[in-house]
Amino acid sequence: MRAPQALAARTAAAPELPRPRGELSQAVAAFLTSSGRRLPGAKEAALADPLGDDVQLALHLAYELHYRGFAGVPDDLEWDPDLLRLRGTLEHRFEQTLRDRCGRYEGVDEAFQAVLTDSADGSGVTRYLLGRGTSAHLREYAVLRSVYQLREADPHLWVVPRLSGRAKAAMMAVQFDEFGCGRAERMHARLYADLMRDLGLDAAYGRYLDFVGPEALATVNLMSLFGLHRARRGALVGHFAVLEATSSPASSWMVAAMRRIGAGEAAIHFYDEHVEADAVHEQLVRREVVGGLMDDEPRLAGDVVFGIEATSLLEDTLTDAVTTAWEAAGTALRHPLPPLPDPMRTTVRPDGRGGTP
Numbered sequence: 034m035r036a037p038q039a040l041a042a043r044t045a046a047a048p049e050l051p052r053p054r055g056e057l058s059q060a061v062a063a064f065l066t067s068s069g070r071r072l073p074g075a076k077e078a079a080l081a082d083p084l085g086d087d088v089q090l091a092l093h094l095a096y097e098l099h100y101r102g103f104a105g106v107p108d109d110l111e112w113d114p115d116l117l118r119l120r121g122t123l124e125h126r127f128e129q130t131l132r133d134r135c136g137r138y139e140g141v142d143e144a145f146q147a148v149l150t151d152s153a154d155g156s157g158v159t160r161y162l163l164g165r166g167t168s169a170h171l172r173e174y175a176v177l178r179s180v181y182q183l184r185e186a187d188p189h190l191w192v193v194p195r196l197s198g199r200a201k202a203a204m205m206a207v208q209f210d211e212f213g214c215g216r217a218e219r220m221h222a223r224l225y226a227d228l229m230r231d232l233g234l235d236a237a238y239g240r241y242l243d244f245v246g247p248e249a250l251a252t253v254n255l256m257s258l259f260g261l262h263r264a265r266r267g268a269l270v271g272h273f274a275v276l277e278a279t280s281s282p283a284s285s286w287m288v289a290a291m292r293r294i295g296a297g298e299a300a301i302h303f304y305d306e307h308v309e310a311d312a313v314h315e316q317l318v319r320r321e322v323v324g325g326l327m328d329d330e331p332r333l334a335g336d337v338v339f340g341i342e343a344t345s346l347l348e349d350t351l352t353d354a355v356t357t358a359w360e361a362a363g364t365a366l367r368h369p370l371p372p373l374p375d376p377m378r379t380t381v382r383p384d385g386r387g388g389t390p
Contacts, residue, residue, distance in 0.1 A: 047104045048239025050094070055087025057123070061094045064116065065106045072119045083126040084350075089250040092127065093180075093242075095120040096257040100184060101238060124258050127251075135342035141271075141323060141334055144341040148275055157356040159283055162290035168373070171294055172232050173365050176241045177249045177355065181256070182225040183238050186211035191260035192269045199325030200270070207277065207314050207322070224303045231299040233373045244366040248351040255347055259340060267326065267333030271340020274323050275348075277314045284308045 050066065053059035057078060063069030081088045097103060098111040110116060138144040162170060186208055193204055213219030226236035235241070259269035284307035291301045327334060358365040 046238065047101045047106075048097075048237070048242060050103045050106070051090065051239075051242040053087075054090045055081065055085075057081055057087045058090040058094060061091045061116070061119070065094065065103065065110060072115050075122050078119065078122045078126070083123070083130045084247060084251060086247045088123055088127065089247040089254060092120065092123050092254045092257075093250050095123075096254060096261070097239075099257070099261065100187065103239075124254075127254065128258060131255075131343045131346065132339065134346055135339055137342060138338055141327065141337050141341075144271075144338045145274070145278065145319065145323075148278055148341060148345055157352045159286035159290060161356055161359060163286055163293060166290055166294055168232070168294055168296075169370075170359060170365075171291065171296060171300075172234060172370060172373075174355065175229055175232050175234060175300075176244055176366060176370065177351070179225070179229060179234075179236075179241055180239070180245055180249060181253045183222050183236070185221045185225065188256035188260040189269065189273050192266050192273070195263050195266040196270075196322075196326065197329055199321045200323075200329065201325075203317050203321030203325060204273075207317060210314070221303075221306070224299075224306060227299040228303040231297040234370075244368050244370070246354065246365075246367050248347070248354040252344075252347045252351055255343060265336065265340075267330070267336025268340035268343070270323060270326050270333075271337040271342075272344045273340075274318045274337075275341050275344040277318045280307050281309075281315060 050062050053062050057073055060069060060071065060073050064072055078088075094103075095116055098106070098108075098116075102108060102111070138147060158174060162174065189204075190208060193201060193208075196204060209215075211221050213221070213223065217223060229236040256269070256272060259265040259272055284304040287304040288301055288308065291304065323337060326337070355365040364370075
């Protein structure tokens with residue numbers, strides 16, 4: 034078992050650039066490494082599927098510069114005007130595609146009620162894991178979620194300076210929990226890294242980017258799209274509210290599924306932590322974050338609804354892709370994971386110490 038300091042350093046390091054998935058992501062990757070200086074124009078970008086592999090990876094490459102960046106990529110490319118221009122074109126098409134598919138609900142309360150109703154019985158993934166899931170399925174799902182979970186809550190912090198009063202105070206109260214209440218070992222991203230190691234996976238930030246398909250990338254890119262634009266603050270609050278409102282019931286299903294499959298203590302602990310905490314968060318977010326924003330800026334109600342609907346749409350799309358692959362006895366990843374070592378895994382307890390199951 035590596036020392037906790039070595040594990041933390043590996044988890045925090047900037048990831049390597051992933052392999053391109055088409056002309057757009059190839060051009061962006063070449064631009065970032067100075068092996069190419071020409072970025073595609075609007076006409077070229079318009080030919081690609083806005084929800085497909087190439088566009089979603091190109092967006093992720095551009096967005097990641099606002100987080101930890103990539104190994105060997107200069108930090109000052111974060112605000113390169115040519116790259117921002119291409120990113121703007123791609124995210125406009127991404128957003129417009131989502132808006133064309135949303136619009137079912139008129140009010141915030143109606144949209145919320147639909148989300149709570151849909152989440153009561155768990156998603157197709159959690160039901161599958163609880164009923165028929167194997168350790169292989171569990172590991173695949175952990176990989177799919179790792180792109181988001183290893184930086185959990187980071188995109189939501191961008192909205193804080195754009196809020197005021199009740200909404201800002203409540204947002205920070207929830208985020209204080211997400212970041213471990215001041216204790217690094219309790220940060221939710223750290224707990225997820227422990228989960229991955231418990232399942233025999235590499236917890237390095239961005240390690241599995243090549244394995245993750247466009248459906249999972251889109252759920253993560255949506256957060257960056259909303260978070261990086263002040264004009265989308267209402268949509269980001271809607272997105273945040275969906276995650277908090279659905280987390281507690283989904284986490285309880287995951288705890289049950291993990292116990293049935295035989296996951297270790299650290300893997301179960303991540304979701305167990307969310308069952309009670311996010312039940313409290315849901316009420317705080319609905320009444321104070323969303324309610325406070327609506328009191329301060331009622332004109333943003335439509336944006337909040339869009340954030341709720343777009344989040345639910347992409348989560349449903351990911352669920353369908355995963356369960357369809359599993360039903361066909363295939364992998365939900367772009368590439369199969371390497372087989373587990375023997376013994377199957379080394380557990381990592383919540384205190385950071387290792388053990389065997």
